[in-house]
Amino acid sequence: MTADLIKTVFQPALSNAALNEGNDFAQLPVPAFGTEGGRLVVSVDSHIVKPILFPGGDIGRLAICGTVNDVAVSGAIPLYITAGFILEEGMPIKMLKEIVQSMKQSADEAGVILVAGDTKVVEKGGADQIFITTTGVGWLDGPSTIGGQYAKPGDVVLVSGTLGDHGIAIISARGELGFEADIQSDVAPLNHMIEAMIKAAPNIHVLRDPTRGGLATTLNEIAQQSDVGMYLNEDTIPINSVTRSACEMLGFDPLYMANEGKLIIIVPPGEADTILEVMRNFDYGKKAARIGIVTLEDKGRVLLKNALGGTRLLDMMAGEMLPRIC
């Protein structure tokens, strides 16, 4: 629905080079220094997650990390954040303080500064507790060479850790599991790890955080943007055993579940081991793994192969995504 909305409403009206590139960030020349120089990178996300406190995080940490990660996957260094708060009248101040404190801690961890904010209050029933919209601003020394359009046949597909944990943590916090799963959201700022990766491996083609729609949806987007195919080895995709059990019980596929602290990396084979090594030196990359390759065949499609020789098409998200997951 949202993708439809963007295509039918926003893109036709607002079309410009930065929006049309289709990444989660906009690369902006700083006119005073000409288009050959550095770039501003900005990214915006509205956060409406429900519940606003969940195992492993809260809407404040989510708002900072989501935006920091969207800026960082461009290769830019995230510097500044703005935040617009929409509060429902009667929202407990204590809870708001906790959320703002959590934003501060997450911003400090990421090394970014929240430089501007605005708050509006809506009458009771006019909003649901709190919504936070964050914009991140980062700096890139030259034009970005990392983006969803740069995957090449022969490249290797890596992920930085277990998939689907944020989605299951939210469902569990809503009490919709019928039991309490011992699973924490993975919400985390990945910019320091990304910076180290880029330093060690300068030829990364694609970096993206698989949030709404999960690994499967994000890889399908990249396959289409780059006009390539992808073969994944199902047995190598890291999935937490609790997340796997919860998904089996609920009939969900963890490859379609949201993540808020994970990366997809697509890179020439010569740099794959270097990147895996760098990631495993960070807390947020301990379970990094090689999960597949980019192919010339099956353009625009993602195929999942298992140890028994079976192959299935990992389609774009069919049906409805979980509402208010981020």
Add this chain to the structure above:
Amino acid sequence: MTADLIKTVFQPALSNAALNEGNDFAQLPVPAFGTEGGRLVVSVDSHIVKPILFPGGDIGRLAICGTVNDVAVSGAIPLYITAGFILEEGMPIKMLKEIVQSMKQSADEAGVILVAGDTKVVEKGGADQIFITTTGVGWLDGPSTIGGQYAKPGDVVLVSGTLGDHGIAIISARGELGFEADIQSDVAPLNHMIEAMIKAAPNIHVLRDPTRGGLATTLNEIAQQSDVGMYLNEDTIPINSVTRSACEMLGFDPLYMANEGKLIIIVPPGEADTILEVMRNFDYGKKAARIGIVTLEDKGRVLLKNALGGTRLLDMMAGEMLPRIC
């Protein structure tokens, strides 16, 4: 309430140089070029105005103009805008299209580019039709010398036109007047006029758009930030006759009503006439006027004098501001 919230919740947790300056914009060094060079200027606003369509504008035009103006009053050239949309399920697409189109037109008029956007949908009853949070990014060639802290005794106070029109237009659109007032919101992007003013008069001390709380609240803020007094000549303050009548009937004071396309300018006396002349050459400044002076006496206070020799204290907004005015 919001000011309280900022003081008790946001400032303690998020304190940093840019936020603490107390302007509606943040001045940001671009690290790659050192702190002596140009500055990024960013500003954020969440928009929850009700109704979302009103005489003279809509929430989309408001979102663009409000943010463009907040960036421009720093002296920066606004360049880029990001927008986060929170939509209530069932919001008519036709209305959304109109709003987005209006954003595009306003952005074109201002000469800014909406470079990043995000949309989230909340279930019916979880939000009220549409909320839009915009962040503006602008460029300033050096450190800003314009700000609420720079008013000096002897300076002249100017306004760019009639006051209170946005507030009355919203109240009228809500049907709360009991009659339909023939008044349009003044919502407009002021950046081109501001650019011309700064070019013609390089010693402007303060520029600010008196939105929520109106002229009176904004001048009180400036008087406190600069530790000066202000004497206004009541008879010279431009007020539309319809707005004045509507205010009299409702018991409102137009000096406390919101504006979305007006400027307060505080400037040394030698440049006042030049600025008035520049403003009057723009559609949005036709009714610009000189309304008062900055004083050494009555620090932190704003006094209103009328032709009969009466003087009254124009206090900070007492009581409640109109909800959802922007």
